[in-house]
Amino acid sequence: MSQIRALPLNSIKGETRKMMEVASELHGLGFMPGTGGNISRLISPDPFLLQISASGIDKGKMSEASFITVDEDGQPLSGKLKPSAETLLHIAILRSTDAGSVIHTHSVNGTVLSEIYREKGYISITGYEMLKALSGNKTHECTEVIPVINNSQDMPFLHEIVMRELHDKTDTHAILLEGHGLYTWGADVFEAKRHTEAIEFLLEVIYRKMLISGKNEKMME
Numbered sequence: 001m002s003q004i005r006a007l008p009l010n011s012i013k014g015e016t017r018k019m020m021e022v023a024s025e026l027h028g029l030g031f032m033p034g035t036g037g038n039i040s041r042l043i044s045p046d047p048f049l050l051q052i053s054a055s056g057i058d059k060g061k062m063s064e065a066s067f068i069t070v071d072e073d074g075q076p077l078s079g080k081l082k083p084s085a086e087t088l089l090h091i092a093i094l095r096s097t098d099a100g101s102v103i104h105t106h107s108v109n110g111t112v113l114s115e116i117y118r119e120k121g122y123i124s125i126t127g128y129e130m131l132k133a134l135s136g137n138k139t140h141e142c143t144e145v146i147p148v149i150n151n152s153q154d155m156p157f158l159h160e161i162v163m164r165e166l167h168d169k170t171d172t173h174a175i176l177l178e179g180h181g182l183y184t185w186g187a188d189v190f191e192a193k194r195h196t197e198a199i200e201f202l203l204e205v206i207y208r209k210m211l212i213s214g215k216n217e218k219m220m221e
């Protein structure tokens, strides 16, 4: 708690405002409909403090009061708001990567492709200029692998699965939950937003190519 108290109040408000603006923009793009999706940022790694959108919030109508601070177990430190049910997944990602922010979307493209690729277990994307929007990628001639894992309402179980999935995968930028949505992360809120937009773009490209060809990868195998 000492580290959060040391932060100037305007700094905390500024970071909260960034998350509000980013969530609102992503909602406007159709990536966070029906109160779905969430956004978080790491306040402090030790002691672990996470600021995350509260449960049941319309991402197009957020205010500074729409966020909650939780500890390493996802327990709220104050207030009456409930943290998002998926807080434990944000914690798993922040613990397994160098990320400072996590964004979770419920897009149509991510939902459809997660079902098509679940059996394969991952989506592999190569050769697109947009791949350069992902940190560390210097050329379009690279391959981004997005793991696809089974959805579950058992969040402690999913927390363990995500930790295991990301173990030793330092070049991974996202994971997809089957029939559910995408988790993307970045060094800060703006990088997480850039990664979200880039990966959602790439998922839409794959989806549209399938529509044009009338085939999906499973059918072509």
Ligand SMILES: [Zn+2]
Pocket: 036, 037, 086, 104, 105, 106, 180, 181
């Ligand atoms: Zn979700």
